[in-house]
Amino acid sequence: MAAGVSDPIRLFLPVLFPSWRFFGEIGASPRVQFRPAGGTDWQHAVTRPSRLPLPTRLLRLVWNPGWNEALFLAALAERQAVEPADWIGAEIARRVARRHGLARLPDIRVVFVTPGGRGVAGDDA
Amino acid sequence: MTLETALRLLDIGLALAVLQRGAEHAGREPLLFLPQLALAAGLLAGAWPAAMLAGMWALGLAQLARFRGPYNGGADKMLLLGLTCTAAARLLPGMADVAVAYLAVQVVLSYAVSGWVKLRNPDWRNGTALSEVFGFSAYPVSSDLRALGSRPRLMAVASAAVIGFELAFPLALLTAPTLFAALAMAAAFHLANAVLFGLNRFLWAWLAAYPAVIWFQGRILG
Numbered sequence: 001m002a003a004g005v006s007d008p009i010r011l012f013l014p015v016l017f018p019s020w021r022f023f024g025e026i027g028a029s030p031r032v033q034f035r036p037a038g039g040t041d042w043q044h045a046v047t048r049p050s051r052l053p054l055p056t057r058l059l060r061l062v063w064n065p066g067w068n069e070a071l072f073l074a075a076l077a078e079r080q081a082v083e084p085a086d087w088i089g090a091e092i093a094r095r096v097a098r099r100h101g102l103a104r105l106p107d108i109r110v111v112f113v114t115p116g117g118r119g120v121a122g123d124d125a
Numbered sequence: 126m127t128l129e130t131a132l133r134l135l136d137i138g139l140a141l142a143v144l145q146r147g148a149e150h151a152g153r154e155p156l157l158f159l160p161q162l163a164l165a166a167g168l169l170a171g172a173w174p175a176a177m178l179a180g181m182w183a184l185g186l187a188q189l190a191r192f193r194g195p196y197n198g199g200a201d202k203m204l205l206l207g208l209t210c211t212a213a214a215r216l217l218p219g220m221a222d223v224a225v226a227y228l229a230v231q232v233v234l235s236y237a238v239s240g241w242v243k244l245r246n247p248d249w250r251n252g253t254a255l256s257e258v259f260g261f262s263a264y265p266v267s268s269d270l271r272a273l274g275s276r277p278r279l280m281a282v283a284s285a286a287v288i289g290f291e292l293a294f295p296l297a298l299l300t301a302p303t304l305f306a307a308l309a310m311a312a313a314f315h316l317a318n319a320v321l322f323g324l325n326r327f328l329w330a331w332l333a334a335y336p337a338v339i340w341f342q343g344r345i346l347g
Binding site: 007012019020022023052058060074079 | 150
């Protein structure tokens with residue numbers, strides 16, 4: 001069952017007793033895609049530049065909201081696959097609409113990429 | 126390092142980490158983040174640290190509920206754990222050493238456990254897992270970094286270095302010089318993760334907690 005806003009203590013326990021199992025396994029990686037209302041083509045919700053200049057990388061040490069939201073979207077997509085919940089889909093759609101300046105909530109789908117890039121049509125890069 | 130010095134350094138580090146994180150959110154979630162920014166500024170100035178920390182902790186809990194878990198994974202966990210332990214130390218002076226020691230132990234475990242789970246995975250030992258992180262995960266901040274995943278020797282060496290460093294981190298507690306060297310390497314590791322994968326908040330959250338480890342080493346083995 002998805003956590004509600006009324007049970008912060010249950011959410012707090014993994015903070016107080018963390019597992020720290022960072023990157024123990026590398027599983028399939030999610031890519032959130034969206035289709036604007038009335039549209040036909042799926043687009044990547046998150047894209048990355050081919051290169052990122054060093055000054056930009058350094059600036060992002062202190063100001064990185066767009067990328068942190070991209071990582072949050074990936075975490076939500078992974079969570080949706082494990083424990084599907086309406087709020088996750090709504091949160092993703094709302095954030096994608098705002099990122100792309102959409103007036104209406106888009107359709108959302110998640111494609112999981114496996115090693116070698118299999119599973120996704122065109123990379124988000 | 127005295128406990129009081131460690132607590133003041135924890136105040137400063139946590140305040141800066143909260144300011145960095147909160148600034149990224151405040152425009153969209155002002156009710157949850159603007160008050161925390163104000164409290165962090167007060168903590169940085171040294172005003173009523175126990176009250177500031179308690180307020181920051183409560184708002185951190187509310188943010189955890191808002192996002193139904195950590196927004197930024199381990200970084201949010203470490204930051205909230207740091208707020209928890211430091212607030213507890215300020216509010217319960219008789220338990221201050223226990224609270225700061227717990228934070229220190231968790232920092233050490235964050236490296237050691239992470240290294241252990243990688244060591245047990247053959248894909249990490251031979252570099253395949255790191256190659257996959259670069260090659261197809263959602264983390265690399267630019268596409269040109271994907272090419273690094275196609276360099277198996279580099280990935281194997283980098284994997285071995287990360288696993289070895291993380292597993293050996295607890296041994297650094299044996300002396301102050303080795304601990305400072307290990308913390309410098311750990312900071313460089315977080316800096317690399319920030320530059321390559323955009324994990325900037327991990328850098329600030331872990332740096333903020335290092336005074337606890339330095340105090341702990343001196344208290345237990347110094």
